[in-house]
Amino acid sequence: MSRERRYPRHSPTMQPMRQHPAAILSFVLCAILGAHADACQSPDAPTAPIGTLHVGERLAQIEIGDALPPHQRGTKLRAGICDLPPWTMAPTESKPYWSGLGALVWKNTAKNLGIDYTLSVYxxxxxxxxxxxxDIDVAVTGIPIIPENISRFGMTPPFDQSGISIATRVRGALTFASVTERIITAEITVWLFALLGFAGLFAILFWLVERKHNPTIDVTSIRALGESIWWSLTTLATVGYGDRVPTTGWGKLIGSxxxxxxxxxxxxxxxxFTSVLTAARLQPLVRNSTELIKMRVGVGTGSTGDTYVTRSNIPATRFDTFEDAIAALREQRIDAIVGSSTTLAYLVEQFPGDHITVLPRPLLRDYVSFGTRFGLDSSLEKRIELEIVKTAVSSEYTAMRASMLGQIDAPSATDVPPPNHSARTKPAAP
Known part of the structure; x- marks a missing residue:
């Protein structure tokens, strides 16, 4: 169809574009980004919320992502999901819907774009x-953006930050080994040497002023210095046996x-000493990654923790879920778990009295996103990506993240309602 036939000379669409050169650039951008022609409006017409894109030194207005064009509305996608807190959590009796941070992102994305989808569980x-x-178009959960995943499938922009951390038990009782370890620390060692140094100083002063006047102090023998040290130590310990006492005025002053x-x-x-020994009880079994090699380590099968221990040649027990790994840690069948920082923090938050902690310094930092199959429609993919970013920076997501990683029982808005038709569900893979 020719340009004149699509847009007559006095067409209300073409006329404003001739009057506003910037509108031509907006029209071209809409076409490049895959937007339908109906979505591109003249600058004088009422518009939906728009974004801006830097083109050279000018700002061009673009419309993208607020809704699918008419020919793409009702798109049916094959979505896959798994139980991986806090990103996606399976329905329960109290919450008969998929919930979690990733679930919130997908719910808003599908709702805003009018996407119809089937949901398969893996x-x-x-x-x-x-x-x-x-087999699916979108993998809905928090998938780390790492080279291994990027080479296997497409990945959307990140919607949250995570990493790899260590969860371990806290020492519940003092052992001889832990006490000995704390005693030889610098803080206690300094105090021991300080006490012994002051005791030796006052022993010498006592010997100098008492050796010629005190019958219990030998004048010439080296034993006299030993007797003075004995007096100094009994005085320090407030024992006061009375077998060695000062008799001179200077001796009594030094003693006082x-x-x-x-x-x-x-x-x-x-x-x-009390604070150091108390801290010894609060010390984690594993304090850094170098100690993992001699500990019983657990990881989730196929997780980033699994990849990390494999690369580092660390022997590990593999569990189907992180919940199973946490249970093994609580039952002292393993000493530490290597896995997603956010997942471990969420699960540990559910068991505050079990003496389990996540080390504050992660081994690695990464970001999480959804996975998409290669070959997904590019214009649809761009709209999905923009909706994901919109939710990730929203106050709703920020509040939900704080409540899930802080107060677990906070009201949840992260449900993913089932599609309008029966969801296609696959049994969990072994």
Missing amino acids: TYPALLKAVEHG IWMALGFLLMTIAAAV
């Missing part, structure tokens, strides 16, 4: 294989000073 490794082989100073030093030392 395990996490099977979900990745399904989107890789083209040492009793007051020794009491102060012992009080501070007792507080330091």
